[in-house]
Amino acid sequence: MQLIHCPWCGPREEVEFHYGGQAEITYPERPAELSDQDWAEYVFYRDNPKGPFAERWSHSAGCRRWFNALRDTHTYRFLGTAKPGEPLPNTQRNTEVRV
Amino acid sequence: MNTATNPPGADLPEHPDFLWRNPEPRKNYDVVIVGGGGHGLATAHYLVKNHGITNVAVLEKGWLAGGNMARNTTLIRSNYLWDESAAIYEHSLKLWEGLEDDLGYPILFSQRGVLNLAHTEQDIRDSVRRVEANKLNGIDAEWLGPEEVKRICPIVNISADIRYPVQGATYQPRAGIAKHDYVAWGFARRVDEAGVDLIQDCEVTGFTVDGDRVTGVRTTRGDLGCGTVALCAAGHTSVLLDRLGVRTPLQSHPLQALVSELLEPVHPTIVMSNAVHVYVSQAHKGELVMGAGVDSYNGYGQRGAFHIIERQMAAAVELFPVFARAHLLRSWAGIVDVTPDASPIVGHTPYENVFVNAGWGTGGFKATPGIGWCYAHTIAHGEPHPYVKPFSLDRFTTGALVDEHGAAAVAH
Numbered sequence: 091m092q093l094i095h096c097p098w099c100g101p102r103e104e105v106e107f108h109y110g111g112q113a114e115i116t117y118p119e120r121p122a123e124l125s126d127q128d129w130a131e132y133v134f135y136r137d138n139p140k141g142p143f144a145e146r147w148s149h150s151a152g153c154r155r156w157f158n159a160l161r162d163t164h165t166y167r168f169l170g171t172a173k174p175g176e177p178l179p180n181t182q183r184n185t186e187v188r189v
Numbered sequence: 190m191n192t193a194t195n196p197p198g199a200d201l202p203e204h205p206d207f208l209w210r211n212p213e214p215r216k217n218y219d220v221v222i223v224g225g226g227g228h229g230l231a232t233a234h235y236l237v238k239n240h241g242i243t244n245v246a247v248l249e250k251g252w253l254a255g256g257n258m259a260r261n262t263t264l265i266r267s268n269y270l271w272d273e274s275a276a277i278y279e280h281s282l283k284l285w286e287g288l289e290d291d292l293g294y295p296i297l298f299s300q301r302g303v304l305n306l307a308h309t310e311q312d313i314r315d316s317v318r319r320v321e322a323n324k325l326n327g328i329d330a331e332w333l334g335p336e337e338v339k340r341i342c343p344i345v346n347i348s349a350d351i352r353y354p355v356q357g358a359t360y361q362p363r364a365g366i367a368k369h370d371y372v373a374w375g376f377a378r379r380v381d382e383a384g385v386d387l388i389q390d391c392e393v394t395g396f397t398v399d400g401d402r403v404t405g406v407r408t409t410r411g412d413l414g415c416g417t418v419a420l421c422a423a424g425h426t427s428v429l430l431d432r433l434g435v436r437t438p439l440q441s442h443p444l445q446a447l448v449s450e451l452l453e454p455v456h457p458t459i460v461m462s463n464a465v466h467v468y469v470s471q472a473h474k475g476e477l478v479m480g481a482g483v484d485s486y487n488g489y490g491q492r493g494a495f496h497i498i499e500r501q502m503a504a505a506v507e508l509f510p511v512f513a514r515a516h517l518l519r520s521w522a523g524i525v526d527v528t529p530d531a532s533p534i535v536g537h538t539p540y541e542n543v544f545v546n547a548g549w550g551t552g553g554f555k556a557t558p559g560i561g562w563c564y565a566h567t568i569a570h571g572e573p574h575p576y577v578k579p580f581s582l583d584r585f586t587t588g589a590l591v592d593e594h595g596a597a598a599v600a601h
Contacts, residue, residue: 091496105496109485111440130586134438134529138427140489163441164489 092166096149097157097173110146112136113158140164144178147171208374209253209381214388217414218246220568221406223393223429224421225249226258227369227554228546230376230387231561232421232568237383238291239562240569245385248408250392250425254373257423257553260491260523262446262468262480264459265555266303266364267328269596270319273579274532275326280576281559282363288558294375296367297473303364303459304338304345306508308353312464315595316359323361331360342458344511351507353464364459366470369554376561395432401541403433418543419568424489424524426547435538437547438585439526442483443493444551445501447520451475455511463595465504477515479505483525483551493522525550530590535560535577536567544568545582 093101118124118132137143143163148156160169160178172178220236222229225247236242249255265285267278289296307316316332323330335347338358347355377387388410397405397412406413422429424441452475461468466482481501484493498520506513527550528534534548546564549556563574573581579591 091494104494111487126586126588130438131436134585135436136438136440138437138440138487139431140425140428140441143487145486161486163487166486166488166490 092168094147094159094168095171096152096155097171097176098153098155099149102149102152106149106151108148108150110148110156113144113146142169208378209387212386212388214246214386214391214408214410214413217244218386219244219416220246220419221413221415221417222247222419222421223406224256224423224425225253225387225389226256226421226423227254227373227376227557228423228549228560228564229419229421230254230373230380231557232419232546232564233380233385233561234292234376235562235565236568237380237385239565242565242569243384245380246413247380247385247387248391248393248406248413249387249389250409252389253377253387254370257523257525258369258373260446260521261369261554262470262478263366263369263472263554264303264364264461264468264470264552265298265367266361266459267555268303268305268319268323268330268359268361268364269593270322271591271593272326273591274593274596275323275328277559277563277576277580278556279326279328280562281556284558284562285365285367285555286363288372288375292375292379294371294378296371296375298365298367299473300363300365301458301470302341302360302362303461304333304342304358304360306338306345306358306460306462306464307356308462308464309356313356316357319596320359323359329361329363331362333358333360342456342460344455344509345460346508346510353462353504353507355508358460366459366472368473372557393429398433398540401539403540403543416542417568418540419564420543420545420547421564423547423549423553424526426526426545428489430538430545433538433540433543435540437534437545437582438529439534439548440487441489441524441526442486443488443490443522444481444483444525445493445498445520445522446478446480447498448472448476448478448518449512449515450518452477452515456509460508462504462508465508467501467504467508469505469509476518477512480551483527484522489524491522491524525553527551529585531593532591533560533577533580534582535564536573536581538582548580 395407456471566574
């Protein structure tokens with residue numbers, strides 16, 4: 091099982107976490123001005139890269155807090171995690187804590 | 190006993206002839222199909238058979254039918270809720286019923302029926318509603334109580350003291366399984382005979398674009414000119430469309446499945462359970478074939494996390510106590526492209542001569558002949574076949590979603 095580095099709790103087992111999809115999807119600033127296509131993109135369209143992907147995860151069976159992660163969708167390796175609002179560290183810090 | 194003049198294996202039959210050529214790509218094709226899995230091969234077949242279009246290449250980045258076509262659990266059924274889905278899946282099931290004759294090749298299609306279990310009162314309401322919707326669409330469907338479930342599949346545990354007791358099930362007798370490799374080989378042999386080039390080890394790396402047309406396909410085996418490009422790339426569709434700057438709501442996930450060692454026939458039908466994320470049948474050779482729900486995160490790695498199949502096994506053993514002594518033979522994952530409404534995306538793209546067929550998620554195998562038929566029509570006429578018209582990309586803008594999260598029966 092993979093260990094995921096919660097920015098508050100440290101490395102914990104993957105089953106404690108909940109996946110939240112692409113990171114930094116912000117609510118539209120002027121929702122009344124959005125076209126149908128803009129709404130479709132906000133509600134349904136997400137990036138789907140093969141490689142590094144900035145994502146949102148929740149430590150749902152631990153501190154229950156959300157955080158951001160950079161994860162490679164091809165190797166499944168976590169390349170870094172960060173508290174919301176903090177820059178995602180582009181380090182290999184988490185890749186050494188796999189079991 | 191072998192002697193020096195009689196080497197080991199000398200009494201075995203000759204190696205069969207190859208079922209298809211392994212041609213060098215030509216410079217131009219009328220239709221370039223990207224993806225040599227079930228959908229790509231079936232599309233080529235119906236382009237030849239229904240529309241007389243034979244100047245076709247099927248490009249496959251690995252080996253033929255080596256992606257999800259080699260990794261699925263081979264379930265075939267048409268008991269979907271909405272009219273739009275019922276139409277295409279039932280069309281597909283009817284083609285399955287004649288496919289062996291059409292291909293002139295054995296595909297071991299076995300209509301052994303499918304039970305979709307209900308475990309809660311809400312499950313019962315949803316299931317009965319789906320049965321009635323199926324009947325209105327001319328699809329065979331019944332609602333069964335627990336005792337009738339037990340009569341059809343004696344190894345199911347219907348006792349009331351389990352975590353998710355069986356409260357009944359929907360039953361589609363015409364559902365079944367087929368031998369997935371034989372299906373691919375049957376299609377491949379037919380289209381190869383007709384002159385279609387099946388080009389393996391040929392990954393599409395880019396496109397040549399002129400305005401709103403794609404004029405060529407760049408591959409690891411050279412550049413090809415093309416009249417029409419038809420994407421059939423399942424989990425890798427986003428990777429290809431990203432190269433054209435086209436966004437879709439697709440998300441790629443690993444979907445795991447596994448087989449047991451070979452066992453005596455114990456399981457006469459197919460059993461699916463939405464609530465406990467497991468679906469089981471027994472293959473002709475004797476393996477129990479079980480599928481899970483998707484792994485939660487986006488992934489392209491063709492493997493998934495072990496805790497997913499651990500949970501799936503716990504559910505399977507509770508439903509089928511006899512499985513407790515079976516051993517796992519192997520497990521694997523395919524990359525499935527999932528849409529927000531658990532229905533496919535088929536039809537036009539912003540490029541005039543590029544069509545997309547994707548988003549079949551966890552259920553693409555059953556659709557193989559049906560989508561091949563309709564996608565070939567779409568390519569030949571430049572307009573979506575009536576059965577795929579509801580599955581256009583613009584439904585996410587208009588809001589005309591086809592929500593099949595219930596009937597898709599696998600957690601997305």
